[in-house]
Amino acid sequence: MKGIFDFLSHHLQQFLTYTAFANFTIGHVIMILVGLFFIYLAIRKEYEPLLLIPIGFGILIGNVPFYPGLKIGIYETGSVMNYLHFGVLQGVYPPLIFLGIGAMTDFSALISNPRLVLIGAAAQLGIFGAYMIALQLGFNASEAGAIGIIGGADGPTAIFLSSKLAPDLMGAIAISAYSYMALVPVIQPPVMRLLTSRRERLIRMKAPRQVSKTEKVLFPIVGLLLTTFVVPSGMPLLGMLFFGNLLKESGVTKRLADTAKGPLIDIVTILIGLTVGASTQATTFLTAKSIGIFALGAVSFVIATMGGVLFVKLINLFLRDGNKINPLIGNAGVSAVPDSARVSQVVGLEYDPKNHLLMHAMGPNVAGVIGSAVAAGVLLSFLS
Amino acid sequence: MKKAGFIILLWCIYLPGLQAQSTTDLKFNEILVHNDSGYIDDFGQHSPWIEIFNTAFNYVDIGGCYLTNDPSDPKKYPIPKGDPITRIAPRNYIVFWAANQPTHGIRHLNFDLRESRFLALYDADGRTLIDSLSWGPQQAGIAYGRAEDGSLPWIFLPKNTPNANNNTTPRTSAAQQFQQIDPVGIGMAAIAMSVVFLVLLMLFIIFKNFSNAFIFMEKRKEQKKLRSLRGAGFPPDENLVAVGLAIHLYAKEIQEHEDFILTIKKVSRTYSPWSSKIYGIGGWPRH
Incomplete structure (x- = not known):
């Protein structure tokens, strides 16, 4: 009888050591609270729910404490989460997401007013501003490049580049990028108001002309050849982006385009969100570097917004009245599609209820997608 | 025959790739x-x-x-x-x-x-x-x-x-070399921003000219159509202008009458966070 009791007691004790209660740390608790906050923002505030719900829940999954060695954790070789995380580590998911983005994106606004593409270039200043600050804070060049890309406001690009340049920081970079993308409506408006006068905010722009099908079909082909010939390292992202767009615009591959922008991107979004969230396991995530990355992420978004708005003000100096650009679309040069364009629209309507800037802002917004992918390619070429 | 030629062409393209x-x-x-x-x-x-x-x-x-x-x-x-x-x-x-x-x-x-x-x-x-x-x-x-x-x-x-x-000599990575030469990062920022601008500027130049060419072609097509209509016995320019003006004024009047009529219809396309222009105006997050 005593033997049975000892046996049961021993295994009960062993079972208790396997429970989360026996393994949790204050770090796990903090991260679980962060995950819950993300879920709250997504459900209650409707901030990017399709991204923040998977990421928030992923944070919960990644921070349930466990006894190491049982092939449970995302960093344990052979675990299910580890297999799913492979697509993030090897940069598989981001190009697939870009395929879907390409199949969804209408480049008409850009084609009808090509000068708006330059705003998308100016807003990449956030990337390199953050890069310079990160270097001063003691990050090495590869880490600084990976952190800087947060300023591109493009989650897939940030994951892709950090998986190549600084895999250890990828979790923090991805979380930071997605968090600030969700907070674009909070971060950008004050900067836009600060840098523009009331008169500038009231500028009305000419309605974009109608774009022909030929132009729409040619855009992804020319865009691909042009961008990747200069920056071949941007091929995985740019190739998929323009390929997806050709599927959409060709008009003869509707099924493929529908799959790319529907089920495929949904599946990849689930996988990338969940695994990025789960990669924030407190034991590896809660470091001083992560906090620095979060701070730099916010700074990079502010610099990017400033870059776009100030660039519009600059080129307005050379444009005639009637051709001027409303600087409120400058913020849309970051590639948070379509959130930053929505910010332009909403802020613009505050000052003139009849001045709809959304279509104009979509130009720099999609240019920002191309610009951030090109910037990622440049960083990859120089730093890898 | 054409199909066979196409397959051979593909094979020729593929073979060197295999070798490589x-x-x-x-x-x-x-x-x-x-x-x-x-x-x-x-x-x-x-x-x-x-x-x-x-x-x-x-x-x-x-x-x-x-x-x-x-x-x-x-x-x-x-x-x-x-x-x-x-x-x-x-x-x-x-x-x-x-x-x-x-x-x-x-x-x-x-x-x-x-x-x-x-x-x-x-x-x-x-x-x-x-x-x-x-x-x-x-x-x-x-x-x-x-x-x-x-x-x-x-x-x-x-x-x-x-x-x-x-080669067993100690080597530094590209990133380390960059950091040694450019510790502040200004060089990287300048070069990389130039490349980004260059690429997008090229895109701008190509599509600006392409747009101009396209608009020019459209105008020519319209003029050609007008000429052919005139050839078919349509009234002279003055009459066409008068008819056009009348239609324009009529359309404008309709527009003025309907100035405050706004039709809101929910779009039934699938929502996605990546490109959701459909939620553009109305989908502002609640604060």
């Missing part, structure tokens, strides 16, 4: 002819050795190829197929022992490197030469190899490096 990803990427990288005290084989012997480098960024299987030290006998040593050790990882190496002891395993060749001053690697057909090497007098214990893996020139190496990089 295959055994042609293999190169002799380093040899040690007189191995008196260095690297020992799996039988504990100091045998002469040959290192082959896979210059490709993908796996290459050397199995099925031939190694020889006799120009008249290209198939002297057939490297067995199907063995996992003949599969060379990207930018990696395989070492063969050349002491005429083929019974010791598949990496032990049936000739001795000291017998001649020639070495060749042939493809599986036994005719296509992949790489060859000849050398002069060799010193004991000093390897002869490429100064940089896969590249010229061949030199006597300061260190014997079987299964390792020939």
